[in-house]
Amino acid sequence: GAGVSQTPSNKVTEKGKYVELRCDPISGHTALYWYRQSLGQGPEFLIYFQGTGAADDSGLPNDRFFAVRPEGSVSTLKIQRTERGDSAVYLCASSLAPGQGYYSSYNEQFFGPGTRLTVL
Amino acid sequence: AQKITQTQPGMFVQEKEAVTLDCTYDTSDPSYGLFWYKQPSSGEMIFLIYQGSYDQQNATEGRYSLNFQKARKSANLVISASQLGDSAMYFCAMREASTGTASKLTFGTGTRLQVTL
Numbered sequence: 001g002a003g004v005s006q007t008p009s010n011k012v013t014e015k016g017k018y019v020e021l022r023c024d025p026i027s028g029h030t031a032l033y034w035y036r037q038s039l040g041q042g043p044e045f046l047i048y049f050q051g052t053g054a055a056d057d058s059g060l061p062n063d064r065f066f067a068v069r070p071e072g073s074v075s076t077l078k079i080q081r082t083e084r085g086d087s088a089v090y091l092c093a094s095s096l097a098p099g100q101g102y103y104s105s106y107n108e109q110f111f112g113p114g115t116r117l118t119v120l
Numbered sequence: 121a122q123k124i125t126q127t128q129p130g131m132f133v134q135e136k137e138a139v140t141l142d143c144t145y146d147t148s149d150p151s152y153g154l155f156w157y158k159q160p161s162s163g164e165m166i167f168l169i170y171q172g173s174y175d176q177q178n179a180t181e182g183r184y185s186l187n188f189q190k191a192r193k194s195a196n197l198v199i200s201a202s203q204l205g206d207s208a209m210y211f212c213a214m215r216e217a218s219t220g221t222a223s224k225l226t227f228g229t230g231t232r233l234q235v236t237l
Contacts, residue, residue, distance in 0.1 A: 035225075041229055042228050044227070045225065045226070059224065109167070112164070113162070113164045
């Protein structure tokens with residue numbers, strides 16, 4: 001079956017502009033995560049959705065960042081008034097919820113290919 | 121303090137040899153899980169292996185095994201019989217149960233492995 005998909009694969013924008021990054025999780029996965037990976041670093045957690053609601057948004061760096069998942073499937077990460085420091089690869093991951101399936105004991109997260117955001 | 125520490129920014133190994141990638145972690149949570157992911161140049165994170173804090177035996181998945189030393193808080197990845205396709209970044213990550221079963225991973229800074237002929 002299809003894995004996690006993310007669009008666009010690359011996004012170049014100017015400082016101060018608004019951007020939206022889209023994530024399409026694996027069908028049936030109720031948990032969805034956004035991470036940000038800066039050059040030479042490991043991914044850093046941004047936000048986690050269980051269904052439609054944000055269960056943990058403690059990683060969002062400031063109020064310019066916002067994410068939605070209105071129907072419990074596709075998610076959009078929205079960044080307002082972009083800054084050069086926002087340049088990074090934004091990774092989306094999805095997993096089964098606790099108690100579902102073979103991987104319920106550790107709920108492996110399946111990652112998408114990422115969106116490379118460049119703010120000029 | 122860093123929750124996940126990977127002290128080897130880069131490693132070289134000859135094809136067919138074994139290599140150990142180091143990972144130490146810091147948590148006060150008695151229940152946690154440790155993960156290793158591979159990230160090739162294409163950028164996608166590929167899950168390799170998992171070790172739970174209560175697991176009695178070291179995890180193994182094909183050529184990957186995890187040398188779990190709980191008292192030392194280390195979870196080193198061992199790759200046996202290295203192949204050219206193993207060249208990639210490798211990340212150690214942890215999930216702490218206190219934050220929920222399906223919750224965030226905390227990653228280390230990674231180790232770049234280069235397999236040579």
